[in-house]
Amino acid sequence: MDNRMSMEFSALPENEAFARAVAAAFVMPLDPTVEELTEIKTAVSEAVSNSIIHGYSVFPDKDEAKIRLECSVSTSGKLVIVVEDKGVGIEDVEKAMEPMFSTAKDEERSGMGFTVMESFTDRLAVRSETGKGTTVIMTKYLDVVSGI
Numbered sequence: 001m002d003n004r005m006s007m008e009f010s011a012l013p014e015n016e017a018f019a020r021a022v023a024a025a026f027v028m029p030l031d032p033t034v035e036e037l038t039e040i041k042t043a044v045s046e047a048v049s050n051s052i053i054h055g056y057s058v059f060p061d062k063d064e065a066k067i068r069l070e071c072s073v074s075t076s077g078k079l080v081i082v083v084e085d086k087g088v089g090i091e092d093v094e095k096a097m098e099p100m101f102s103t104a105k106d107e108e109r110s111g112m113g114f115t116v117m118e119s120f121t122d123r124l125a126v127r128s129e130t131g132k133g134t135t136v137i138m139t140k141y142l143d144v145v146s147g148i
Helices: 015-030 034-055 113-120
Strands: 003-010 066-073 078-085 123-129 133-141
Touching (some): 015 034, 015 066, 015 078, 034 078, 034 133
Antiparallel strands (some): 003 066, 078 133, 123 133
């Protein structure tokens, strides 16, 4: 039996830590290693931060800026995390996924968000459409499975 959860929250910087905690709490019944848990939390942080910083930075109605977090896990230990926004979208996903690339040129940003997500998950997919938002899908296979 698969376990799933989905939630939506305001695209505010203070909710990045909340999203991390929720994803971590969701996988705890699987008894992940400390390393797996750290990687999951970091990948979620990067995806949510990207939505807030890049997806909604020039969004006209900040009250309508929402992020959806969805997690599912199978008994085999396959974890899928989806972070979706309805922000400005990414014009060139391939370019955006290059290390050191950032649309936040005025700020001190490393441009390593997608690189971090990719290094801490087994598979990363990014779908985006200009003016309609971005969906990041991260898949991670957990080593230890128990408790579902």
